[in-house]
Amino acid sequence: MKTIRDVAKNAGVSPATVSRVLNNKGYVSEEKKKRIEKVIQEMGFEPNQVARGLAKKTSNTLALIVSDITNPFFPELAKGAEYIARSHGYSLLLGNTKGVDNESNDYIKILMNKYIDGVIIATHDIDSQLLEKHRETPMVILEMENEIENACTIKVDNIQGSVTATEHLISVGCKKIAHIYGPLYDQTAKERLKGYQEVIRAHDEYKELTVPGDFTIDGGISAVRELLDEHPDIDGLFAGNDLMAVGVIKELSRLKIRVPEDIAVCGFDGIYLTKVFSPEITTIEQPIYEMGELAAEKLIDRIKNPHLNSEHIELKTKLVIRQSSNRNKLSL
Amino acid sequence: MKTIRDVAKNAGVSPATVSRVLNNKGYVSEEKKKRIEKVIQEMGFEPNQVARGLAKKTSNTLALIVSDITNPFFPELAKGAEYIARSHGYSLLLGNTKGVDNESNDYIKILMNKYIDGVIIATHDIDSQLLEKHRETPMVILEMENEIENACTIKVDNIQGSVTATEHLISVGCKKIAHIYGPLYDQTAKERLKGYQEVIRAHDEYKELTVPGDFTIDGGISAVRELLDEHPDIDGLFAGNDLMAVGVIKELSRLKIRVPEDIAVCGFDGIYLTKVFSPEITTIEQPIYEMGELAAEKLIDRIKNPHLNSEHIELKTKLVIRQSSNRNKLSL
DNA sequence: CTGAAAGCGCTTACAG
DNA sequence: CTGAAAGCGCTTACAG
Numbered sequence: 001m002k003t004i005r006d007v008a009k010n011a012g013v014s015p016a017t018v019s020r021v022l023n024n025k026g027y028v029s030e031e032k033k034k035r036i037e038k039v040i041q042e043m044g045f046e047p048n049q050v051a052r053g054l055a056k057k058t059s060n061t062l063a064l065i066v067s068d069i070t071n072p073f074f075p076e077l078a079k080g081a082e083y084i085a086r087s088h089g090y091s092l093l094l095g096n097t098k099g100v101d102n103e104s105n106d107y108i109k110i111l112m113n114k115y116i117d118g119v120i121i122a123t124h125d126i127d128s129q130l131l132e133k134h135r136e137t138p139m140v141i142l143e144m145e146n147e148i149e150n151a152c153t154i155k156v157d158n159i160q161g162s163v164t165a166t167e168h169l170i171s172v173g174c175k176k177i178a179h180i181y182g183p184l185y186d187q188t189a190k191e192r193l194k195g196y197q198e199v200i201r202a203h204d205e206y207k208e209l210t211v212p213g214d215f216t217i218d219g220g221i222s223a224v225r226e227l228l229d230e231h232p233d234i235d236g237l238f239a240g241n242d243l244m245a246v247g248v249i250k251e252l253s254r255l256k257i258r259v260p261e262d263i264a265v266c267g268f269d270g271i272y273l274t275k276v277f278s279p280e281i282t283t284i285e286q287p288i289y290e291m292g293e294l295a296a297e298k299l300i301d302r303i304k305n306p307h308l309n310s311e312h313i314e315l316k317t318k319l320v321i322r323q324s325s326n327r328n329k330l331s332l
Numbered sequence: 333m334k335t336i337r338d339v340a341k342n343a344g345v346s347p348a349t350v351s352r353v354l355n356n357k358g359y360v361s362e363e364k365k366k367r368i369e370k371v372i373q374e375m376g377f378e379p380n381q382v383a384r385g386l387a388k389k390t391s392n393t394l395a396l397i398v399s400d401i402t403n404p405f406f407p408e409l410a411k412g413a414e415y416i417a418r419s420h421g422y423s424l425l426l427g428n429t430k431g432v433d434n435e436s437n438d439y440i441k442i443l444m445n446k447y448i449d450g451v452i453i454a455t456h457d458i459d460s461q462l463l464e465k466h467r468e469t470p471m472v473i474l475e476m477e478n479e480i481e482n483a484c485t486i487k488v489d490n491i492q493g494s495v496t497a498t499e500h501l502i503s504v505g506c507k508k509i510a511h512i513y514g515p516l517y518d519q520t521a522k523e524r525l526k527g528y529q530e531v532i533r534a535h536d537e538y539k540e541l542t543v544p545g546d547f548t549i550d551g552g553i554s555a556v557r558e559l560l561d562e563h564p565d566i567d568g569l570f571a572g573n574d575l576m577a578v579g580v581i582k583e584l585s586r587l588k589i590r591v592p593e594d595i596a597v598c599g600f601d602g603i604y605l606t607k608v609f610s611p612e613i614t615t616i617e618q619p620i621y622e623m624g625e626l627a628a629e630k631l632i633d634r635i636k637n638p639h640l641n642s643e644h645i646e647l648k649t650k651l652v653i654r655q656s657s658n659r660n661k662l663s664l
Numbered sequence: 665c666t667g668a669a670a671g672c673g674c675t676t677a678c679a680g
Numbered sequence: 681c682t683g684a685a686a687g688c689g690c691t692t693a694c695a696g
Contacts, residue, residue, distance in 0.1 A: 001689090003688095003689055003690085004689065004690060004691095005689080005690095013666080013667085014666065014667045014668075015667090015689090015690080015691090016666070016667060016668080016669095016691080016692080017665090017666060017667075018690095019690065019691055019692085020665095020666090020691095020692095022690090022691095023691080025691095025692090026665085026666095026692085027665050027666085028665070028666085029665060029666090032665085032666085046441060046444075046445050047445065047689085047690070048386075048445055048447075048688090048689050048690070049442075049445045049446045049447075049690095050382060050385045050386045050391065050445075050446060050447045050688085050689080050690090051386050051672090051688070051689030051690040051691090052689080052690050052691075053382045053385075053386075053672090053690090054382045054383050054385075054386050054671095054672045054673065054674090054688085054689080054690075054691095055671080055672050055689080055690045055691040055692080056672085056690080056691065056692095057672075059382065059446075060446075061425070061446075064426075068411070069401075069407045069410050069411050069414070070407045070408055070411050070604070072404070072407075074407070075401045075402045075404075075406070075407045076402055078401050078426065079400070079401050079402050079428055082401070082426055082427070082428055083428070086427075091425050091427075091442065091446065092425065092426050092427075093393070093423050093424065093425055093426070094396075094410065094414055094424050094425070094426045095414070095418075095423075095424075096411055096414055096415070109378060110381075110423065112378075113378050113379065113380055113381045113382075114381045114382060114391075114392075114393075114423065115380075115381075115382050217608055246608060249610065250608070250610045253610050272402070273605070273608070276549055276578060276582070276605070277609065277610070278581065278582045278585050278609070278610065333673090335672095335673055335674085336673065336674060336675095337673080337674095345682080345683085346682065346683045346684075347673090347674080347675090347683090348675080348676080348682070348683060348684080348685095349681090349682060349683075350674095351674065351675055351676080352675095352676095352681095352682090354674090354675095355675075357675095357676090358676085358681085358682095359681050359682085360681070360682085361681060361682090364681085364682085379673085379674070380672090380673050380674070381674095382672085382673080382674090383672070383673030383674040383675090383688090384673080384674050384675075385674090385688090386672085386673080386674075386675095386687095386688045386689065386690090387673080387674045387675040387676080387687080387688050388674080388675065388676095388688085389688075
């Protein structure tokens with residue numbers, strides 16, 4: 001490996017001067033600057049990031065902590081974040097918290113010892129005390145309004161999205177609309193439930209029909225069974241997330257209940273699967289890839305300017321109508 | 333941050349001695365060792381990985397280069413690799429090559445400058461000259477038999493898998509079996525095509541019916557259209573990968589062609605989607621998660637012992653029969 | 665504008 | 681068995 005000394009020697013200057021042009025910092029005469037840049041070019045010199053890291057307490061790497069990269073929501077997020085990170089000269093470290101025996105506690109410690117410059121947290125199973133403890137680390141937190149100081153929070157307007165979903169089912173002619181909500185310790189689940197309730201309560205002719213789910217496909221399957229036991233006559237179903245919507249539709253198809261003719265279904269999230277599934281699934285789309293990009297951008301802002309205040313960003317969702325609720329030809 | 337000096341001071345020894353117990357290397361008297369360990373405990377000292385990295389030319393991090401983490405094959409792989417990496421004290425860096433303007437060239441350079449200890453390559457769009465150039469770096473390469481010296485290669489027996497798939501369709505009563513193959517610069521695509529051909533050629537009553545695809549869902553859709561134009565009477569379809577199988581089934585359902593009654597379909601890969609899709613898709617399952625684990629294990633072996641020879645590992649596939657080919661009740 | 669020197673926090677021959 | 685010293689490759693006051 002070539003070092004900054006080699007460059008200095010070849011250019012007839014000191015390492016300090018080379019460092020100055022590398023970092024574009026401090027004064028260097030135009031002439032030497034040109035010369036040094038030329039030598040760097042010729043030698044194909046690349047500064048050693050580890051040495052630089054040690055000197056600057058920096059690593060030029062970001063971490064993305066997700067609960068489970070296997071959940072289709074996260075790859076898209078990761079892709080957006082990795083893209084931006086790389087464009088700015090950062091690398092992206094990936095961490096899965098799910099199924100980790102050692103507490104995720106260790107996780108952040110590891111990151112600290114590596115001088116990770118900042119972390120994007122996209123999992124709910126993280127101890128907020130822990131986050132509190134690492135308040136000096138630049139962070140952006142996804143889908144979780146948190147009271148962490150100094151952090152940036154990015155989420156979607158779940159209530160609005162869920163209002164839109166419910167109203168959509170009404171507009172499509174559904175008379176008995178049920179909702180499968182996610183685990184209530186999850187803030188998004190709570191908000192989505194709330195949006196559904198708001199709409200239903202605003203309409204006298206509709207009744208609240210809710211049943212709990214766990215945000216998984218299997219959870220969707222059991223929830224819809226439970227629902228049909230009690231209310232075999234529902235004709236609209238708003239699932240708290242897309243994964244459950246998939247489970248719902250699978251189970252309905254097994255039961256020979258037609259979607260959307262007998263029951264119209266709408267999910268939430270806008271994961272890839274909804275586009276791909278058959279029937280294609282109506283959903284409230286979050287800008288997942290963009291959230292990944294935005295998270296990385298905001299994180300990098302915070303790294304460059306550590307004194308930024310807390311910031312809470314709320315993004316818009318978008319109703320995407322697909323086959324699973326497309327009853328246009330049926331509604332009166 | 334506490335440093336090794338602080339520990340040394342508190343334990344009344346030199347930093348060198350602390351380092352020896354930290355690395356479990358060189359002689360340290362039992363008594364001092366105990367004492368030092370106690371102090372480390374009490375102080376909650378954790379060695380700074382960057383400083384260690386600089387001294388040892390090591391980073392305790394692995395990189396996983398995929399073409400597109402959004403392709404459902406990769407998250408599963410990544411999860412397995414990350415799990416093993418972490419268990420051994422390594423972190424996992426993620427890189428997507430797809431849609432990268434700067435050549436993936438840069439990618440490896442970056443890794444080198446960070447003292448990345450080893451890399452798992454799970455993409456085909458990587459320059460083999462480039463790999464050649466970095467022959468000193470421990471590498472494991474997935475799904476691509478490569479002539480890189482010193483590397484470990486992990487793949488699946490595609491030919492055998494594809495023989496199994498084709499024979500399965502025969503056993504289920506199909507008389508006209510077509511195959512959609514992937515892009516032939518991709519070794520897996522070539523091998524899978526070959527397996528299909530072997531079986532068909534061994535049976536006089538069957539005819540080879542193939543059409544090219546591109547390993548994407550949309551590719552599956554167009555391929556099946558093309559196929560049906562020319563051969564409307566096919567009753568079995570082996571898609572070169574699961575993503576194309578999904579496209580095929582979507583399109584067939586749109587055309588009101590029943591799966592498996594009219595056409596039985598089998599994919600290849602065993603991605604999560606096949607279990608989730610409706611109808612569930614018969615596939616030749618690769619042990620994806622395990623391949624991720626194995627890749628990380630082998631890589632770590634190579635890091636610890638840089639003089640290991642090339643190694644080519646071939647894993648078995650498994651036929652998983654699901655609804656899309658389940659004609660048991662129909663076959664004579 | 666530029667260089668010598670000290671420092672980032674650890675590791676590792678080397679001498680004892 | 682142990683410590684002082686040099687080194688990993690860069691950065692950054694400091695003095696000039």
